[in-house]
Amino acid sequence: MELADISDLLDESHFPHILCAGCGHGIALRAILQAIRKLNLPAERVVMVGGIGCSSRVVGYVRMDSIHTTHGRAVAFATGIKLARPDLKVLVIAGDGDLAAIGGNHLIHAARRNIGLTVLCFNNEIYGMTSGQYSPTTPPGSMSATSPYGAIERTFDLCRLVEAAGATYVARSTVNEVFILTEYIGRAIAHEGFSFLDIVSPCPTYFGRQNRLGDPVKLYESVKDRTVRAKAATKMSAEELEGKLVVGEFVRKNPPEYTAEYRRLVAARGGK
């Protein structure tokens, strides 16, 4: 795959950015901009909505409409935007803590409605912005600032969560495989209904260090070691899949999208 020129989509005026050296979030942002370019989407038709967290901050570095909202609420803000302007491509970019902990309710309900948002979860398995506390995706046994003796909580598989809630495009990829990642992001954006992509994006500063996973390169290698393609996963036992990151596309279907349904209702009632 060729890399397109995305310099006009990126606003470098306030660089250096806030991300740490080795953070995966910048790779994920580049993949998003690449996907937008590949789809030939005009910048004015895209709105990027972030919550609060390191991941959510990337929306402030694009030359597009960008809304940096409140912690956990990006999906709800985006719901209002999409309902008011169904013609826009509304992208939500937020972390695992933002989307699955404080914002979990909005996430599952947006999936249930099948409203045409593209939710891109930058999953670093930790709360990065607040210095490394455990999140709903922190693997059991992991060290974090709030699990100093090892995390004992079970994790969400975010893809299965949103699938069960009704999402109509669901996939997972990692920043180790940018071409596949870019491809999935493109499909998620092009999708009419609610699309969700779990993007595994390591945090060397807080997850890597606290779990003694070595330098960023070693951390990325550990993610690679945990990565299993969906097809291969079907042949593995539950024990073998423990702690693994199953990547691939899990759901692709096209029931009616929410705002289109709403507009049909309005038209039937004589509204415009």
Next chain:
Amino acid sequence: MKTILLQGNEACARGAIAAGCRFFAGYPITPSSEIVEAMARELPLVGGSFIQMEDEIGSIAACLGASLAGVKSLTATSGPGFSLKQENIGYAAMAEIPVVVVNVQRFGPSTGMPTAPAQGDFYQTRWGTHGDHPVVVLAPWSVEETYRLTIRAFNLSEVHRLPVILLMDEGVGHLRERVELPEEGELAVWERPKPKEPPDLFDPVAHAGEEVPPMPPLGAGYRLRVTGLVHGSDGFPSESPETVAKLLRRLCGKVEGKPELLQAEEEGTDDARVLVVAYGSTARGAAAAVREARERGLPVGLFRPVTVWPFPEARIGELAAQAGEILVPELSLGQLSREVERAAGRRVRSLTRVDGNHWSPGEILAAIEEAGGWS
């Protein structure tokens, strides 16, 4: 003018539509649910959008998203839900997003008494969200005024780009009255400032000196940059002390010292020796008591703040200077009276009530007579 029988909550919904509101997101809660239901019914008929969200936090967030897209937005709730909205009310103040939030007060704290009237959210409407912030709060006392104030709430919210709260109470929300609604177009409808420049010539920094900078809608090529972080006029986060102070002072300056925001009604205040201060449904009983007293020739006056925040402290200060006693009946343990004392610079007679009932005119009249030494 057309005369109809209308409920306060329904009047609010009608006023919103007349003000150009075309987006509602809400979550049902007594005693505000009739507003949600009316908006669900009416908005599709005028091409607007309604959504019942999963909670009150999501409701105000969706409203802010729609408002950013250029659509006037309303949400309505009561105490428990109003508490949930607080964080995003602050976001609206910081990011300068017009939105109208209705709080039909009920008895609290907590689930309290869902169908009992109360006025215990007086301070929460002003100071509910964290940090110094601008907010305007309007409190109707009748069905017709609910209609008019809903339109005014939208107007102020739009032109000043800030959250405006319509502070109703169960008494007013569930009240049914015969009202004369103005014809469409009779009441002025104001719009938010929009940039005159096309997107490629628009530079937010060029508007840095303006108290209310123009607000481009998203999805029009303006490349909006919105954040709840302290930011410079370019929309980028900033922690430079100068930028921070300038932003906070400009935001709060939208309401502080702005007499044009203040609206109040006075009756018999010219010669009042006993001044009654009351708002919302409590002011109905107070007005009846004051009229009765004046018919008996007693020098009694009523001051009814319609804009309750910013608080009409200058006028109350003037009236306090001439009145002997000040009487403040309310359905709380003295929230309004504390504020009146601050404005008056002295103690007032606080009539507190937290039993779930309204003040009757007779009870207020008795307190007036006692205050004036006429009993």
